[in-house]
Amino acid sequence: MISQIFSLAFLAQTIRITVPYALASLGGVYSERGGVTNIALEGIILNGAFSATVGTYYTGNPLIGVLCGIAGGLLTALIHAVVSINIKADQIISGIAINLFAVGITKFVLEILFHSSSNSDRIPGLPHIKLGFIEQSPDIARLFGNPLVLFTILIIVASQFIIFKTRFGLRLRAVGENPEAADTVGISVTLYRYYGVLISGALAGLAGTWLAFDQHSFTDGMSAGRGYIALAAMIVGKWNPLGAAAACLLFGFAESLQIQLQGAGLPTQFIQMIPYVVTIIVLAGFIGKAVAPAADGVPYEKEK
Amino acid sequence: MKKGFSVFLTVVLLSGAAFLFESCGKGQPSASPNSEVGLVFDVGGRGDKSFNDAAYQGLQMAKDSLGIKYQYIEPGGGSDRESALRQLANQKSIGLIFGVGFIFTDDITNVAKDFPDKKFACIDYSYDPSKPLPPNLIAIEFREEEGSFLVGAIAGLMTKTNTVGFIGGMESPLIRKFQAGYEAGVKYVNPKAKILVAYAGVTGEAFKNPAKGKELALSQYSQGADIIYHAAGVTGLGVFEAAREMKKYAIGVDLDQWNEAPGYVLTSMVKKGNVAVYDIIKQWKENKFKGGTAEVFGLKDNGVDFVYDKNNQPLIPESVYQKVEALRLQIINGQIKVPTQ
Numbered sequence: 001m002i003s004q005i006f007s008l009a010f011l012a013q014t015i016r017i018t019v020p021y022a023l024a025s026l027g028g029v030y031s032e033r034g035g036v037t038n039i040a041l042e043g044i045i046l047n048g049a050f051s052a053t054v055g056t057y058y059t060g061n062p063l064i065g066v067l068c069g070i071a072g073g074l075l076t077a078l079i080h081a082v083v084s085i086n087i088k089a090d091q092i093i094s095g096i097a098i099n100l101f102a103v104g105i106t107k108f109v110l111e112i113l114f115h116s117s118s119n120s121d122r123i124p125g126l127p128h129i130k131l132g133f134i135e136q137s138p139d140i141a142r143l144f145g146n147p148l149v150l151f152t153i154l155i156i157v158a159s160q161f162i163i164f165k166t167r168f169g170l171r172l173r174a175v176g177e178n179p180e181a182a183d184t185v186g187i188s189v190t191l192y193r194y195y196g197v198l199i200s201g202a203l204a205g206l207a208g209t210w211l212a213f214d215q216h217s218f219t220d221g222m223s224a225g226r227g228y229i230a231l232a233a234m235i236v237g238k239w240n241p242l243g244a245a246a247a248c249l250l251f252g253f254a255e256s257l258q259i260q261l262q263g264a265g266l267p268t269q270f271i272q273m274i275p276y277v278v279t280i281i282v283l284a285g286f287i288g289k290a291v292a293p294a295a296d297g298v299p300y301e302k303e304k
Numbered sequence: 305m306k307k308g309f310s311v312f313l314t315v316v317l318l319s320g321a322a323f324l325f326e327s328c329g330k331g332q333p334s335a336s337p338n339s340e341v342g343l344v345f346d347v348g349g350r351g352d353k354s355f356n357d358a359a360y361q362g363l364q365m366a367k368d369s370l371g372i373k374y375q376y377i378e379p380g381g382g383s384d385r386e387s388a389l390r391q392l393a394n395q396k397s398i399g400l401i402f403g404v405g406f407i408f409t410d411d412i413t414n415v416a417k418d419f420p421d422k423k424f425a426c427i428d429y430s431y432d433p434s435k436p437l438p439p440n441l442i443a444i445e446f447r448e449e450e451g452s453f454l455v456g457a458i459a460g461l462m463t464k465t466n467t468v469g470f471i472g473g474m475e476s477p478l479i480r481k482f483q484a485g486y487e488a489g490v491k492y493v494n495p496k497a498k499i500l501v502a503y504a505g506v507t508g509e510a511f512k513n514p515a516k517g518k519e520l521a522l523s524q525y526s527q528g529a530d531i532i533y534h535a536a537g538v539t540g541l542g543v544f545e546a547a548r549e550m551k552k553y554a555i556g557v558d559l560d561q562w563n564e565a566p567g568y569v570l571t572s573m574v575k576k577g578n579v580a581v582y583d584i585i586k587q588w589k590e591n592k593f594k595g596g597t598a599e600v601f602g603l604k605d606n607g608v609d610f611v612y613d614k615n616n617q618p619l620i621p622e623s624v625y626q627k628v629e630a631l632r633l634q635i636i637n638g639q640i641k642v643p644t645q
Contacts, residue, residue: 009526013519020515117351117378118538215514215545219538224513259516259523262502268475272506 010260012139016214018245018252019152020045023207024230025237025244026159027200031077032239033163034196035176035189037297039095040080041204042227043102048073048208050106053218054113056123065123066148066209073205074198076102081197085190088299099227107220119219126213148210155203159241172196176293179300189300204230236282238290247282254278338399338422341366341374341585342392344385346405349378354537354558355577359404359427362581370589373397386411393419400588402581406430406478416441423593425584427577428478431598443598444580448478449485449642450635451573451608452533454628455555456489458571458610459531460497461624462553467498469524471543473511473536475503477645482535482557482573484643492640493627500524504539517542525550531570533557544568553619560611570619572611579607604636 024041031038051072056065076098083094107117114120128145143149163169174182175192183189204227211222229251236250237243254275261271343363345356363374375398377388385408392401393415399422403412406428416424416438429443437443459468470486472479483501490497502520504510517539521532525546532547533555534540540557544565547554554565556572580601587593601607612625634640 009523013523017515017519111351115351116353117349117356118353119541211515215518215542217541219512219514219541221509221512221538222514224509224516256519259502259520262500262520262523268501268503269506272475272503 009139010256012143013259014249014252014256015143015149016252017255018248019149020207020210020226021230021233021248021251022152022156022245023210024204024227025233025248026156026241027203027207028231028234029159029163029200029237029239029241029244030172030196030203031200032196032234032296033169033176033293034172034193035179035293035295035298035300036081036084036193036197037091037095038077038080038197038200039092039227039231040076040098041200041230042223042225043095043099044073044076044080044201044204045208045211045223045227046099046102046106046221047076048205049212049222050109050208050218051205052209052212053120053123054109056212057113057121060124062124062126062213065213066126066206069209069212070202070205073201073203073208075201076205077197077201080201081194084197084299085193088301091297091299103221106218110218110220117220120217122216123212125216148206148213151206156241156245163241168195173293175300176295179295180303183300183302189302193300232279235290235292236279236287238287239293250278250282251275337396339373340395340397341372341400341402341588342395342398343374343376343402343404343581344388344392344408345376345378346407347379350376353561355427355575356404358559358575358577359402359581361578362585365578365582366585370586372585372589386415389415389424390418393422399423400425400585400593402427402584404428404577412441413438423588423595425581427580429598430478437596437598439596441595442584442593444584445598445600446575446580446607447600447602447642448481448535448573448575448608449488449644450603451575451610452482452485452535453489453492453635453640453642454603454610454632455533455571455573456486456491457493457628457631458489458620458624459486459533459555460490460492460494461627462570462620463494463497463530465528465530466494466496467500467528467530469500469502469521469529469532471517471520471524471532471534471536471540472501472503473505473539474508475506475510479503479535481644482533484645486533488643489631492631498528500527500529504536511537511539513539514542514545518546521546521554522550525552531555533573556611560613562611562615566615567619569616571616574609574611576601576607576609579605602635603632 028038048069052065052069055068056062080094083089084091111117171187172192175189179189212218233247234244236247258271258274350360366372379385379388392398401424403426408426409430412424412426424441427444431443470483487499490499504516517536521543531553534543535557543554547568548565553570555570558575560572562569
């Protein structure tokens, strides 16, 4: 039974579940490193999924769909950016408002375009890249042939570099840790916070795009709480791209384990707890204190 | 600048409120008192390709053949169900009010007590025999287990791997009825068959997570299942996606779900909300409304069934169909008792 559970199919499933978490979680890292709390991830994922579906449906081209998904995420994040950075409103309230707004607007437009309150018509999936060297295992080939999987791995590694080794990353972290100091040396706090929030919008929009292509359609409320899990993973990962991705992988693993074990004759209620128990154990036992960027969630008031 | 945000928030909330009652008062301005039918949909609303659409079909049938007028409300999530019921009950022209979904159970009981001169009916009411119903309320229940038994029998007769699957949405007594009937059906025709069971979760979200449904189904298919029955709402759409990908069979629920994955949907267990709504309206119109009871729609009343039409006839051998039809008769005349848990 053990070998059946820990198979290549299991590995592939774990990664499939992890991808949307990782993209959104990474988005959270950019936003919060710049000092803007982003619980709007949930709504951004939903709007991203919806935009990707509509874009693909009307053009028949999944690549345009991907761009639309990113654009949908960017636009939603833009609302959060304006409200949080320019208007300096409470970022939690703005996030909640956006999440509620996303549920309503997607359903509303879904009814207009597809005459259904539950799901859209079917869309084509992303074209698969042929990777000759792993074709012998269909599970793995199908997984790594998906361009979004490859992109996710690349962007995780690249983000670690961008945030900690580049001038852009240093400035982004500066406006999130100590905006007064950053401002004093001539870094525009507003501009860099916009960068953070907008990058998070693009990435969470891409997470939604993944969901839409995985399901070949949009369904009402399909983000199903993934934005919040991503946010938790970001905290567990201590606002580090690699850490957040590792936390997402852990959540993906726990969820996949839960799915595999459901066929194994254990009580389902017990198995349903696994992901949450894992979360609590990891949070309490292994991570230690997670410290947010010092100015995370605090609007910047320029001194006159 | 806080003011700017409160304006923003107000606009968002107002537009939300507008959604909640977007369809209030559709229908004609009132005629004679107590002559019209009102209906409040479950979350999902019209166009859910499932239960709400079935209820709406029932309204349409009643309009076409009984000439009644109707009004309906599609509430959003949360607690506006009760106010939607009250809003309809307060209209003089409306005499009969439906709530669609077990979630209305408590709300409709309270509202029915407050409006004793109106009639109420609730589809999927979770009826507790120890609590008497108000005399003006009918609880409509379906014998989902009977329909599930028949699709289970089809699966049991047709599996080539001797393994079939069941995927439920939120783990709850209602969904376990589907599971129990299905398992009994599979075992009745194929005692050696293995049945894999999985649930998407323990909250309402579990009905709205197609990606999870797809992973659950992929996992069952890779463990050898070649037919999976779902009772998981929108989550079940992921099961069809997995069926397409693995080129295996899935069985739909509530309505004929052939179109979700043509060629891969072996059959669907249909719950005829339309029949129930129409029947109750007809009884009410003919002054035969029997409140205070639970009206149960099973195989006998044509309230549940499975799909066998020109689409899936090529998939199901005639011999299988005949055997399942024989089982139907045995259930109807009581020779087979289908378990509910």
